[in-house]
Amino acid sequence: MTLPLYPLMYDGLIRAALAEDLGLAGDLTTDACVPADARAKALFRARHDGVVAGLDAALHAFALLDPSLRITTHVGDGDRIAPGTVLATVEGAARPILSAERTALNLLGRLCGIASETRRLADRIAGTGAQIVCTRKTTPGLRALEKYAVRVGGGGNHRFALDDAVLIKDNHLVAAGGLRAAVERARACVGHMVKIEVEVDTLDQLAELIDLKVDAVLLDNMDVPTLKRAIAMVDGRMITEASGGVTPDTIRAIAETGVTLISLGWLTHSVKNFDIGLDFDPA
Known part of the structure; x- marks a missing residue:
């Protein structure tokens, strides 16, 4: 049995990562060219096979920027996935999705990489x-x-x-x-x-x-x-x-x-x- 990750264990980390990325002026690109009322549906998609890890922690970045976003997970930590598998979808205002994208992907890619290599060695x-x-x-x-x-x-x-x-x-x-x-x-x-x-x-x-x-x-x-x-x-x-x-x-x-x-x-x-x-x- 894998011991769980509680939000308290990663909340501060995700907040710090978002603050680092947003800097002092926020997301200039998104705020300048994307209308405030624009809506989007974003899909996390695997590009090769491996093992999922840290999905909830990564998705927490979106919830912190906009709690109204609708976040749906389609796999769970520990699941083996094939190329093209959709891990999660995020729907709602486009701006916070774009602003949180890199923080979420950085963390998820790192943790899935560790889990996938561990599984191959195991x-x-x-x-x-x-x-x-x-x-x-x-x-x-x-x-x-x-x-x-x-x-x-x-x-x-x-x-x-x-x-x-x-x-x-x-x-x-x-x-x-x-x-x-x-x-x-x-x-x-x-x-x-x-x-x-x-x-x-x-x-x-x-x-x-x-x-x-x-x-x-x-x-x-x-x-x-x-x-x-x-x-x-x-x-x-x-x-x-x-x-x-x-x-x-x-x-x-x-x-x-x-x-x-x-x-x-x-x-x-x-x-x-x-x-x-x-x-x-x-x-």
Whole structure:
């Protein structure tokens, strides 16, 4: 089950995006050449296949500019769509539809792109028991929505923020004075509900970590043979996460090592935008 997005989670974001686009003088082009009483029916149409995500959040841009607009959705988040599928229609005054168009399309294209790529990767590793998760490498201000899109696409979420859990990485180990010192300090500071994960680069580090009994280990930039050895060493005693160098071509082999999670930073920081058009019905 995908946790829902409540309007309170994106209302401020959409307001800020609209304010950014409208600037100090509003939509000069639309206000100058479109009559105030002009009416329109606009259709959101997919230009290739994929997975829908963030539709209600994107359509919220129209409701903010004109609550009287009639907004109809024809698909829902998580639905697989084919080229030409109409996602939603917006009917009413033409001016607010034109002014909100880019904000809505920017957000919807971004979130559908993330969900679609997540779904393609999840399909590639189906049956292995591994799960794809995103990271904190998100667009500033869009983290909640981008992580939602990953869930819609069939993936899971890593930490939402620094206060979610302890993730001790290589620089932490240097600053703390070593692996054991870092883990012992972390365990002494956090509550019993907080999980501790540690990043390791080598099997020697992993051997030391196993004795410290943490909740999860991040196996960083290990090739498939090394990952297999690491999974065998852990032997189910903690959650295992593979990260670094994961591509669509290598993800199946990585999943088949028995790793629990596969984390992908590029899933949110550089995924291809989903192409959606907003076209006015000439009728």
